Amino acid sequence: MKVWNRYHTPSTIDEALQLLADYNGAARVVAGGTDLLIELREGARPPQEALVDITFIPELISVHQSNDHVLIGAAVTHDQITKSPLLNNHARCLVESCGVVGGPQVRNVGTIGGNVAHALPAGDGTISLVALDSEAEIILSGERQWVPIADMFVGPGKSLIDPTRDLLLGFRFKVQAGKSASAFERIMRPQGVALPIMGCAVSITLDDSSTIFEQVRICVAPTGPVPSRLSEIEDVLLGQEASEERIEAAISSAYDTVRPRTSKYRATADYRREVIPVLLRRTLHTAISRARQGHRD
Numbered sequence: 001m002k003v004w005n006r007y008h009t010p011s012t013i014d015e016a017l018q019l020l021a022d023y024n025g026a027a028r029v030v031a032g033g034t035d036l037l038i039e040l041r042e043g044a045r046p047p048q049e050a051l052v053d054i055t056f057i058p059e060l061i062s063v064h065q066s067n068d069h070v071l072i073g074a075a076v077t078h079d080q081i082t083k084s085p086l087l088n089n090h091a092r093c094l095v096e097s098c099g100v101v102g103g104p105q106v107r108n109v110g111t112i113g114g115n116v117a118h119a120l121p122a123g124d125g126t127i128s129l130v131a132l133d134s135e136a137e138i139i140l141s142g143e144r145q146w147v148p149i150a151d152m153f154v155g156p157g158k159s160l161i162d163p164t165r166d167l168l169l170g171f172r173f174k175v176q177a178g179k180s181a182s183a184f185e186r187i188m189r190p191q192g193v194a195l196p197i198m199g200c201a202v203s204i205t206l207d208d209s210s211t212i213f214e215q216v217r218i219c220v221a222p223t224g225p226v227p228s229r230l231s232e233i234e235d236v237l238l239g240q241e242a243s244e245e246r247i248e249a250a251i252s253s254a255y256d257t258v259r260p261r262t263s264k265y266r267a268t269a270d271y272r273r274e275v276i277p278v279l280l281r282r283t284l285h286t287a288i289s290r291a292r293q294g295h296r297d
Helices: 013-023 036-041 078-083 085-090 092-098 104-109 112-117 124-131 231-237 244-257 269-293
Strands: 004-008 027-030 048-053 063-066 069-073 135-140 143-148 153-155 167-174 180-191 193-206 213-221
Touching: 013 027, 013 048, 013 167, 027 036, 063 085, 069 085, 078 092, 078 104, 078 112, 085 092, 092 124, 092 180, 092 193, 092 269, 112 124, 112 167, 124 180, 124 193, 124 213, 180 269, 193 269, 213 231, 213 269, 231 244, 244 269
Parallel strands: 004 048, 027 048
Antiparallel strands: 063 069, 069 167, 135 143, 135 167, 180 193, 193 213
């Protein structure tokens, strides 16, 4: 079955935008296509007049550092992320989350931009980008701008950007310096592909003595319609001693406040609620150990 009529490979952002404008909503952006092509072939989306492949735009397939920020192009693949020395050093949680997306074939072509643009609350790479306090660079209604990563999600499967008119260009987050580190864990069930029951990413900074939480960011998902930080749990840790007692206090708070729903494809609400303390304990311990040892790679 033919699911598109024309396939374009622009080499610049301006060329991609012009193609979208020329088709006036009848063309759609594609990168790895690991979600979109399946939806087209299964009839979940109608056939497209044209697809605009952004993976030939150099700016969108780059990973680099600029001053105190790490920048990742939207068309960078999960496999590229796992093999990047820069990201292994400054975004270990992102490396770990992208390393469990699908199988090797999916990671070779699937992109971090697609993970976000698809706007599913359980996106592994998305969870880590939230914990890293990332920003997304987009062209929305013709205006190029940076927005907080959380603003990209307006509902389950609903993105801020229109893939027939707008572009997601990439992401940036602050370089992890000093006694900073991050970690990611997920619990999943085999079901053709590894379907996540729950994922957790944390990013922390300790003080010079390695005893006090100076910064804490935690994202556990899916616990709602969009991925978001657990600010109440972060507040339990922030400014406090990085001790076993304080970690357990945060875990107790999470158990009392986080209410995941039942999913027929993932697990019951009760089971997922029991999973959250396990993930928090693992990721916090790992991140603290990495920060104290001074190596994030």
